[in-house]
Each structure stands twice: as structure tokens, then as C-alpha cells.
Amino acid sequence: MKPLTPDRLAIHTQTTKPWTLAEACAAYAAAGIGGVCPWVEHVEPVGVRQAARIIADAGLGVPSYVRGGFFVHPDAERRKQAIVRTRSLLDDAAVLSAEMLVIVPGACPEVGLDDARTMVAEGLAAVAQHAAEVGVKLALEPLHPMYAADRSCINTVAIARAVCDRVGHPALGVAVDVYHVWWEPGLAEQIASLGREGRLLALHICDFKAETTHLLLDRGLMGEGVIPIREIRGAVEAAGFCGLAEVEIFSERWWATDQMAFLREIVKAAATSA
């Protein structure tokens, strides 16, 4: 397996959250990073057109724009708003020349998981044609079961594939984030199936620390935790994926450090532990 050199990485702007989009892009480019995955939180302060210029000027690729979806709500009006919002984010993704929009499916304490999964399928079906028209893929991202209460009713690659089957639209695929699915039984087979189905859109990397202190904001840098990242990357590449590996680390611990030093650690960790 080829090592993950900086040019084979894209970094989610949320990974270096303290930086503005311009700061992040300049630093990534200087470090020889291949791409950036802008988060809405970093794009909105400058506007999408200016964001597109910043990224283009830095010469960075844009695998994904992050993030739309959140299709689950007991109120039909709110579900409709999520669809409208996601369509608008697809337009923005196209302006940013992003290959895909990451879809966080959503979940809601008031909605049972079966119903929630139906709402996600309906939401995706309602935006898929628009995605195809603007030339942006929908990357459905299964999230760890610890987010099943309020962020995602899609918690395994297996469920994500079932939703893709149900929607049946070629604009729809799956983003595999090692943090969320590393524990999934039969993961390698699931990834191989995604490849065969033409639905393997992305690989997100970070690590799961055995002593995780916060459900959301204590992700580890590659090598700090227990995930067999290289093994999963091997399965993803064997399934035909050849895009940039996306570094997505939310960590209050790392955010509190010098981000330039953190970026150097990311580059090192990708080479040695992913």
C-alpha cells in the first residue's frame, strides 16, 4: 500500500477549527496537502464565492463540502426546510467545485429509528435529482451508534447501503469514516460491496481513543487510538477508491494547541499510522 503522503490528504477545516478558511488553505497548501473539505461554518463568514476563490488560489482540491442532511424531524415543515437547505448546500458545493456534499442523516429523540430511516430515505430522494443536475454527489455518512439519539439514525455501512438501495439514485453514495464504523462486524465485506455498487465515495480518517472523554470532541489523531486505520484504508483502496483521504478530527485538546504544529503532526501521523 502506498503511504499517505500529504498530497494524498484532504483536511476538513473543522480539524483546524481555530483557523479561518483563508488561514487553513494557506497552511494546507504550504504543507503540500492535496485538498480541503470546507465546513459550512468556515465558508459562511466569507461567502461561498469568496471561499471558492480562496480555495482555488491555494490550488487545493475539494473532495467534499460539509455538511447537509439532518432530514429527521417529527414536524413535516421542518423536514421540508432540511430538504430546501440541503439543495441550497448542493448549489454551494457546486460553486466550491466539491465532488460531494457530506450528508449527516439526522436523528431526533421524538422519532423512532425505523421512522427516522424512512425520513432520511425520503430526504435523500427529494434532493438526489438536484444533486445530479449540479454535478455533486451525495455522500451519506453513517455515524457511530453513540449518535443515534440525535444526530444519525444510520449507524453502520450496512444500514447506509440499505438506504441507498431504497433511494436507488446514482448521485447517492457513502462516506466511510473510520471513527464511526471501525467496530462494524463484516466491515471489509461491506466496503467491498460499496465498491462493487459504485457507491464508495470517501474515506475519512482520525482515531478512537480507548479513553475517550467526550462523545463528540475528543477524537484522536491517527495512531492515538485503537482503530486499524491502515487495514480499513486497505479495504477501501482494494474496493477501488483512489481519492484523497480526508482528515477529520474534532478535538478540543488539539484545538487548544498551536495549529501549525498540529498540522505537522497530522502529516506525520498520516504517514506512519494510516
Place this chain on the structure above:
Amino acid sequence: MKPLTPDRLAIHTQTTKPWTLAEACAAYAAAGIGGVCPWVEHVEPVGVRQAARIIADAGLGVPSYVRGGFFVHPDAERRKQAIVRTRSLLDDAAVLSAEMLVIVPGACPEVGLDDARTMVAEGLAAVAQHAAEVGVKLALEPLHPMYAADRSCINTVAIARAVCDRVGHPALGVAVDVYHVWWEPGLAEQIASLGREGRLLALHICDFKAETTHLLLDRGLMGEGVIPIREIRGAVEAAGFCGLAEVEIFSERWWATDQMAFLREIVKAAATSA
């Protein structure tokens, strides 16, 4: 469905952790609770024979003794120790007249999940005959995937059933804890299968708070979270389970309150929200 009156509940001593075994048993009995699930941590300070007397004097049933297992370790000697320890806990469970010993399977950052699952199957196979001889069931408990790093490589009822198939011993069954598996796709079917297979040994109840602040010690009282507890209990009872529902809540928040008041809240919550 019949309401969960106090006599249909058993309480894990860890739920009212600040109490000694004697204090817990006296309070449970006074509240009309049907049973107690003693934890090793509450039994060891008094010794198992004295613990058995305390429980018998209180007139409480003992669905389960908690907890053995932890079969996963890279070092073969440590794995052997876990087996020896679990056999000894089975002896203690028999002294306590417990129906089953809860098995926390174990996981270890250094051991891949596939290998870990093999170690669990090997550990269970090595203690199953002893369990049958002392008349205590082995209740394999799948734990939430957020514990896959260091506590349990068995994270769904589906995987637990596969391990049971692999071990193939009638002393082995599964404990269904709503906290761990509420999000599992096809849960009702999995539970029905457990019933058909004669492997449905226990129902543990508590709740998963949408705003969980700690991976281990922030469980909710029934009704404080998002789990459709009554729906799951319905599936469990429809599958033939008619034992006591075990209340297992680890909560620093609740432990910091008056435990007698907490016990009253448990009784109320079981009646209204489970």
C-alpha cells in the same frame, strides 16, 4: 403489557452504588422490589457467604451476579486468568443462588476485533461446562459500540448470537440491555430469534440521554432519554422472557443524590416509562 410494578424489578447494586449490599437489600425489600443483582464490588467487602445471607434474609430474588468475562488479552496467561476468575465467580454465583453470571466479553486496544471475538468464544467455551455443573447460566451481554475499544468486542445482539452459535453450549445465553442495543437495526427480530433459540436470559433497563456527557457514568433513569424501552420490553416478553427486569443505571448525577429518593424515582419511572 403488564406494568413494571416493583415486584417485577431487580436492581443492580451498582445502580445505588453508595449503599453497601446490606443497605441496598434492606431498602429494596422495603420498597417491595423483587430482586437484587449484586455486583462483585458490593459482595467482596462482606464475603460471598455473608452476602448470600443478607440477600436471603431480605427475601430478594437474584437474577444475576455481575460480572465475569473480560476474556480478551494479547497475553495467553492473562486470558487463562480471566477463565479461572470467571469459573470462581460462577461458584460464587451459585452460592448467591443467582440464575446467571453476567459476562462482559472484553476488548483490548492491542487485539483486533475478529481475534477478540475468537478469544471471547474460547473463554466462554472454557467455562461453559463449569457453569452447567454449578447450575448458573452465562449471560453474554453485548455492549454498545462505544465500548469496542476496551470493554467489549461484542456490540450487537446479532454478534452475540453468532458467538453463542460458535460455542454451542446450552449454559450460554444473552442479556439484552436496552442501553447497549436500542439502536440496533432489526432489534425486534434479533430478540425474537433469541427467544426461539432459548437464549434470552435477561432484560436490563435504563435510558440513553440525548445529551450524554460521559461514556460510562451518565446513564439516564427510564424516561430521561430516547430509548423506546417499553417497545423493547414488549419484544422481549413476546419472545418468552418472564423474569425480573433489571435496573442498571450508572450515573454520577444520581449517585450524588439521596439514594432512598432515587429508589423511589426508579419505582416510579419503571411504572411510567418502561
